[in-house]
Amino acid sequence: MSFPTPGQPVRGSQSGNHIMALFDLLGRSWAMGIIWRLKEGSCTFRVLQERCESISPTTLNKRLKELTTALLIERTMEGYALTKKGEELFDLLKPLEGWAKEWARHFKTQ
Amino acid sequence: MSFPTPGQPVRGSQSGNHIMALFDLLGRSWAMGIIWRLKEGSCTFRVLQERCESISPTTLNKRLKELTTALLIERTMEGYALTKKGEELFDLLKPLEGWAKEWARHFKTQ
DNA sequence: AGCTTTGCTACATATTTAGTAGTAAAATAA
DNA sequence: TTATTTTACTACTAAATATGTAGCAAAGCT
Secondary structure (H helix, E strand, O other): OOOOOOOOOEOOEOOOOHHHHHHHHHOOOOHHHHHHHHOOOOEOHHHHHHHOOOOOHHHHHHHHHHHHHOOOEEEEOOEEEEOHHHHHHHHHHOHHHHHHHHHHHHHOOO | OOOOOOOOOEOOEOOOOHHHHHHHHHOOOOHHHHHHHHOOOOEOHHHHHHHOOOOOHHHHHHHHHHHHHOOOEEEEOOEEEEOHHHHHHHHHHOHHHHHHHHHHHHHOOO
C-alpha cells in the first residue's frame, strides 16, 4: 500500500512538498468523503460504509488504513474516529461546503 | 468523460449533495495539484505539465476538461487560467498549506 | 520553406476502484 | 453451552482510471 509521505517523492513533487503529499492523500477516491462522514461521530466499519452510501469494503478498508497511517483517523472503543489532526483538517475543509452550495447553482439549469 | 454534477448522483451521495460532488471532482488524481500550480499564473499546456513535475498529458488533458466544465478553469490568451470561481476555491485550499507543514513534522523521523 | 513549439491524441500497460461473496472472530441470544 | 447474528474484514474478478511513450497536426518564428 503506497502511502504519500511528506518529504518523500509524491504525486506532484519529487521533493515531497507537504501540500502535494496532502493532495496525493486526499486526492484518492473517498478520502475526503470519509473524513466528512466520520465527523458525524465515531462509528463502526459497517456504519461508516452505510454513511458513505456506496463505498466498497475494499476501498473503505484501504482508505482507512491510509488515513490511519496519516494520523487523521484512529480506532477507539466506539469504532473509527477522527484524531485531533483529523478534526483540524475537517475544520479546514468545512468552508468548502458553503462554497460548493454557491458553485452548484451554476449547474441547476441542466 | 464523467463529470460529477451537483444535484446528480455522485460518489458519496445519490442525491448529488454539493460537497460530495465537489469531493468527487477534487478527489481525482491531480485535480487539486493543477489548481494549486495554476495559481502561479496562467500558462500553456506544456508549462503546466512541467510545473506538475510528472503528470501525463493524458491525465492533464482529462483534468483540464473536467475543471473547465466545472467552471474552475478557462482558456485565455495566456493559456489556461483559474476562473474567479477557481481562485475562490484556491483561497479555500490555501490554509491547507500551513496545516500540511505542521502535519509533515510527524513524519520527519522516518 | 524549414524548424520549433504547442496542444494535444493513440495506444499499450499498470494501477486503482468496484462489486460480490465469503470467512474468522467477537458479541448476543436461547 | 450452543446457536445466531454482527462485525471487520479478505479474496477474487471485472471495470475504470492513470501512466508513459510516441507521434502528429496546427500555429508561430527564422
